[in-house]
Amino acid sequence: MIQVNVVKHPTGRITSFTMDGHAEFAEHGKDLVCAGVTAVSFGALNAILSLTDAELSIEQGEEGGFLKCLVPEDLPAGTDEKVQLLLEGMIVSLQMIEREYSKYIQITFR
Template sequence: MIQVTIKKHGPSGKITSFTMEGHAEFAEYGKDLVCAAATAVSFGALNAILSLTEAKLQIEQGRNGGFLRCIVPENIPDGEQEKVQLLLEGMVVSLQTIERDYSKHININFH
C-alpha cells in the first residue's frame, strides 16, 4: 500500500511537507495503474512548482522507487508561497480521488 503523509502547519493550514512511501501492489510492476497515477500526480505537482515558481523545495527520492519526500521551506515569499500551496492542494485533491476509488492500495493521512 502507498502511504501518503501530508504535514500542515497548525494555524495557517499550509502544507509544510509530504511523504509518499510503499507500493500500491494493485498489479504487477509496470502495469500498476494506482502506482502510475500517484506517481504522475505527485511528480506533476513538483514539476509544476519547480517550473512555475521560484521555490527551492527539498526533495528526496528512494533509489528503487517507493519513496518520495518534499519539504517546503518556510522562507518562501508570500506570493510564491500562495502558488506553491495551490499546486500542492491540487495534488492532494487528485490523490484523494485516487484514494476514494482504490482505498486498499493508497492511504492518505494528515498531521
C-alpha cells in the same frame, strides 16, 4: 500500500509530504494506482519547480516507492501561495485516487 503523509501547519499551510510504499494493485509496469500516484505527485513537483522560484527539498528512494518533499518556511508570500495551491491540487487528485482504490493508497494528515 502507498502511504501518503501530509504535514500541515496549524494555519493550514502544507509544510511537507512523504509517500512511501507500493500499491501492489497489479504487477510492476501495469500498476495503474502506482502510475497515477506517481504522475500526480511528480506533475505537481514539476509544476512548482517550473512555475515558481521555490527551491524545494526533495528526496527520492533509489528503488522507487519513496518521495519526500519539504517546503521552505521563508518563501515570499506570492510564491508560497502558488506552491500551496499546486500542492492542494495534488492532494485533491490523490484523494480521488484514494476514493476509488482505498485498499492501495492511504492519505493521512498531521
